[in-house]
Amino acid sequence: MKQDLLKDIIYRRIRDMIVVGTLPMGMKISETVLANRLNATKAPIRDAIKRLQSEGLVQVKPKSGTFVFHFTAEEFHELLEFRYHIESQGLKLSFQKNPKQLIQEMCFILDKMELCINSGSTFEYLNLDNEYHQIMISLCDNRYFQESYDLISARMATVRNHLGNSESHMLRSFVQHKEIIESLKNNDIEHAQHQLLCHILPEHGAFWNMKNIST
Structure with missing residues (x-):
């Protein structure tokens, strides 16, 4: 033991x-x-x-x-594609099954994120970023989504800490997180999914700096 x-x-x-x-x-x-x-x-x-x-x-x-582990830019792009499709459908299921709890928990995290930005608590902000996206999966009530997401969650957290520890990243991601919540409040899941796509995939203007991912 x-x-x-x-x-x-x-x-x-x-x-x-x-x-x-x-x-x-x-x-x-x-x-x-x-x-x-x-x-x-x-x-x-x-x-x-x-x-x-x-x-x-x-x-x-x-x-x-x-x-x-490390990625080439191409490998990382593949990971982001997988992540988007899992999170996008997880968000849709969570909104269908637990809409009120989903919005409440995301708002609670967003409030704490704002405090982190104001205090310059980068590491805590990035931990909250992980929690924010995890909620999209944890409330969808589908264990297969959770198991699939678990395959990449630790690597995504590592990369987030590697690339996201700047003020510009925090500010931009905060705005995008807020826009996703506003879309959910307006009962517009399609727009929320589009905001998530813009948040994650680099060709749509996400905050990831692909040049810095390959080692």
Whole structure:
């Protein structure tokens, strides 16, 4: 039991280090360095790496080593396309099944986002950004949407922390988040989905800087 608990702790710590950027995208991972840093043996480190590899957060390259995942611009665009279609349909289902709760929870997060902008709390804002988009899936009452979204949520959170830690990003995403909510309040799900498309996909003016995604 204690060994399993230790494995979970080590896994969560390394996962958090990747998501927040302490272990940057594309960085080579050393089991020895991680073991020393986390005051652990290599066994739980290796177990954590296997779990992280299954989530797509770690890439093991034969004869080269283990690396934090990274994307080419084309691969990232594919991820954003997948994300948009999952979120768009999840938003539609959530609005059909739980409209009042959906709007209330999104507004609650938006209020906290505004406080973060005013106080310059970038990291907290990005965490709230994750929550905002997760609500579109969690309220759709469809486990297959949730399972599909789980495949990319950690990688999206990592990329968001990598690309979104600027004032211009925060301000633009805040406006877009607000516009999505206003569309829902007006009972216009199609316009809300269009706003989501503009928010996510780069060819429609999203805030992602594709030039900075490839390592």
